[in-house]
Amino acid sequence: xxxxxxxxxxxxxxxxxxxxxxxxxxxxxxxxxxxxxxxxxxxxxxxxxxxxxxxxxxxxxxxxxxxxxxxxxxxxxxxxxxxxxxxxxxxxxxxxxxxxxxxxxxxxxxxxxxxxxxxxxxxxxxxxxxxxxxxxxxxxxxxxxxxxxxxxxxxxxxxxxxxxxxxxxxxxxxxxxxxxxxxxxxxxxxxxxxxxxxxxxxxxxxxxxxxxxxxxxxxxxxxxxxxxxxxxxxxxxxxxxxxxxxxxxxxxxxxxxxxxxxxxxxxxxxxxxxxxxxxxxxxxxxxxxxxxxxxxxxxxxxxxxxxxxxxxxxxxxxxxxxxxxxxxxxxxxxxxxxxxxxxxxxxxxxxxxxxxxx
Numbered sequence: 160x161x162x163x164x165x166x167x168x169x170x171x172x173x174x175x176x177x178x179x180x181x182x183x184x185x186x187x188x189x190x191x192x193x194x195x196x197x198x199x200x201x202x203x204x205x206x207x208x209x210x211x212x213x214x215x216x217x218x219x220x221x222x223x224x225x226x227x228x229x230x231x232x233x234x235x236x237x238x239x240x241x242x243x244x245x246x247x248x249x250x251x252x253x254x255x256x257x258x259x260x261x262x263x264x265x266x267x268x269x270x271x272x273x274x275x276x277x278x279x280x281x282x283x284x285x286x287x288x289x290x291x292x293x294x295x296x297x298x299x300x301x302x303x304x305x306x307x308x309x310x311x312x313x314x315x316x317x318x319x320x321x322x323x324x325x326x327x328x329x330x331x332x333x334x335x336x337x338x339x340x341x342x343x344x345x346x347x348x349x350x351x352x353x354x355x356x357x358x359x360x361x362x363x364x365x366x367x368x369x370x371x372x373x374x375x376x377x378x379x380x381x382x383x384x385x386x387x388x389x390x391x392x393x394x395x396x397x398x399x400x401x402x403x404x405x406x407x408x409x410x411x412x413x414x415x416x417x418x419x420x421x422x423x424x425x426x427x428x429x430x431x432x433x434x435x436x437x438x439x440x441x442x443x444x445x446x447x448x449x450x451x452x453x454x455x456x457x458x459x460x461x462x463x464x465x466x467x468x469x470x471x472x473x474x475x476x477x478x479x480x481x482x483x484x485x486x487x488x489x490x491x492x493x494x495x496x497x498x499x500x501x502x503x504x505x506x507x508x509x510x511x512x513x514x515x516x517x
Contacts, residue, residue, distance in 0.1 A: 197212050197213065197214050197242070197248070198212070199211070199212055199238065199239070199262075200212065200213060202325070202328070204317075204320065204321050204324050204325070205317065205320060205324075207264065207317065207321075209261070209262065209264070209321050209325075210238065210261075210262040211238055211259065211260060211261040211262060211325065212238045212239065212242060212259075212260040213257070213258070213259055213260075213329070214242070214247075214248045214251055214257065214258040214259075214260075215257055215333070216251045216252050216254075216255045216256060216257065217252045218255075219257075220334075221333070221334045222334070223334060224334055224335065224336040225255065225256055225257050225333070225334055225335055225336060226255075226256040226257070226335075226336055226339035226340070226341065226504070226505075226508075227256065227257045227259055227326075227329065227335045227336075227339070227340045227341070228247065228251070228256055228257070228258050228259065228341045228342070228343065228501075228504065229259050229261065229322065229340070229341065229342040229343070229344075229355075229363075230242070230245060230247055230258060230259065230260050230342075230343055230344065230348070231261070231263075231268060231342065231343070231344030231345070231347075231348030231349070231351045231352065232244075232260070232262070232263070232344070232345065232347075232348050233344075233345045233346040233347045233348055234266060234267045234268075234346060234347035234409075235266045235267070237262055238260035238261060238262045239260075240481070241260050241344075241345065241348065242258075242260055243479050243481070244345060244475050244478045244479045244481060245343075245345070245475055245478055245479075245496070245497060246478065246479065246497060247497055249497075250497045250498070250501055254501055254505070256339075256501075257329075257333060257335065259325070259329065261321065261322060261325060263318055263351075264317050264318055264321070267347050268318055268344075268347055268348060268350065268351035268354070269317070269318035269319055269351065269354065270347070270350035270351055270353070270354050270374055270377065272374050272376045272377065272412045318351070319354070319355075319358060319359075322355070322359075323359070323362075326340065326362065336508075337509075338364060338508045338509045338510070338511060339364055339504075339508045339509070340362060340363055340364055340509075341363065341364055341365050341366070341367070341504040342355050342356070342363050342365075342366045342367070343366065343367040343368070343369065343500055344368055344369065344371070345369050345370055345371075345475055346369075346370045346371055346399065346400065346473055347371075348368075348371075349368030349369055349370060349371025350368070350371050350374060352366040352367065352368040352371065353366070353368060353371070353373050353374070353377055353381075354377060356381075356383070356387045356389065356424075357377060357380075357381035357382070357383065360383045360384045360385055360387050361384055361385065363387070364387075364388070364504070364507060364508055364509035365387065365388035365389070365390070365461075365503065365504055365507040365509075366387065366388070366389055366390070367389075367390040367391070367392075367500045367503060367504065368389075368391055368392075369391075369392045369393075369475055369476075369496060369500075370392070370393060370394065370397060370399070370400060370472075370473045370474060370475070371391075371393075371400055372393070372400050372404060372414035372415055372416065372417050372420045373414060373415045373420040373423060373424070374412055374413070374414050374415075375412070375413050375414060375415060376412065378415055378420075378423055381427065382427075383427045383428065385458070385459045385461075385509075386428040386429065386457045386458040386459035386460065386461030387424075387427075387428065387461060388428075388457075388461045388462050388463070388503070388507040389421070389424045389428070389461075389462075389463045389464070390463075390464045390466070390499070390500060390503045391417065391420065391421055391463075391464070391465045391466065392466045392468065392476060392494070392496055392499075393417045393465070393466070393467060393468065393471070394467075394468045394470065394471025394472045394473065394474065394488055394489070394491070395467060395468065395469055395470060395471065396470050396471060396472055396488050396489065397471070397472050397473045397487075397488060398472065398473060398486075398487065398488055399473040399487065400414060400473060401414075401416075402416065402417050402467075403416045403417075404416035404417070404419065404420075417465065417467065418452075418465070421434075421452060421454070421463055421465040422454075424463050425454035425457070425463045428454070428457040428458060428459075428461040428462075428463060429457055429458040430454035430455060430456060430457035430458075430461070430462070430463055431454060431455055431456045431457075432454075434452040434453050434454045434455075434463075434465070435452070435453050435455065436450065436451070436452055436453075437450070437451045437453070438450055438451070439451060439493070439494065440493075441493045442492075442493050446491070446492065446493040447468050447469055447470050447471055447489065447491040447493055447494075448468075448469045448493075449466055449467065449468050449469070449491065449493065449494050450466075450467040450469070451464065451465070451466055451467075452464070452465040452467070453465075459510060460507070460510070461507070462503075462506075462507065464503065466494065466499065468491045468494065470489055471488065471489055471490070471491050472484070472487045472488015472489050472490065473487040473488055474487055474488060474489065474490040474491070475490070475496050476490065476491040476492075476493075476494040476495065476496040476499075477490070477491065477492050477494065477495045477496055477497070478490065478496060478497075
């Protein structure tokens with residue numbers, strides 16, 4: 160005797176099983192998604208309302224000491240753009256450090272020049288995390304996404320003061336290892352890395368600018384109180400910050416060439432004048448080869464490493480391609496910028512005697 164609907168029971172059970180599996184997987188992934196979208200925070204610094212994003216690693220315990228990585232966005236971009244471009248939150252969770260994404264006061268950072276900064280109007284993703292939603296209200300004294308106001312008369316000195324004061328606040332509030340405060344940044348944010356390395360060498364353990372070179376004006380007056388480790392990543396086909404140096408696209412200032420930048424910093428760090436060279440081949444015939452020049456035997460255990468990506472553009476290797484290749488060039492997927500940067504940082508903490516001078 161046939162029982163009606165008997166054949167449908169196994170299919171029903173299978174459907175239930177699949178649904179439960181999907182719910183389980185979603186439950187595992189949801190915390191990762193939520194943690195990757197830390198909300199902007201606001202702080203009053205010298206009478207100005209400033210914004211930033213702070214990401215604490217999973218399992219943060221105030222009884223432990225954590226490294227802090229400052230991540231600086233590109234011109235006409237935001238802290239949320241930087242978080243999505245670099246995906247550094249996931250690296251912070253994996254290795255256990257705090258990620259700090261500050262916003263510049265205006266469309267660009269104080270990079271130590273008195274001239275206009277580059278602005279990439281087509282690359283900006285206004286609103287919450289690049290999702291296309293505008294801020295629901297303008298912030299006091301500001302304009303545009305995140306309420307970042309324009310600078311007056313070219314005066315951008317407030318950015319250095321902002322980062323300095325934020326480091327004071329963060330080290331008082333969270334359990335941060337003063338010997339392991341690092342800075343990395345993309346393009347205009349990379350310029351700011353050089354400014355921090357020159358101005359705050361007693362506070363910043365190491366810097367890692369990506370798609371940036373040293374502005375000539377800054378190079379002429381940079382004095383390091385200690386050896387500051389430097390990691391650079393640059394593409395030979397960067398259409399914004401040219402590998403051979405010169406005028407930055409969309410700006411009126413010039414930079415040293417990429418190789419001259421590395422060599423100049425190596426001189427400041429008192430390294431061996433001739434770097435060792437290595438090559439990282441691409442994963443396949445369609446990838447991009449990377450050359451690595453390393454200056455060693457520097458003072459205070461510093462090191463200067465230059466990763467040159469053959470055919471690479473103004474991009475973050477293995478990062479989010481939120482700007483068209485036509486505008487900024489190719490992104491290497493053969494080099495994982497996040498892993499390389501963190502490995503470099505973790506190998507170069509500041510000595511306790513240097514940190515004591517902060």
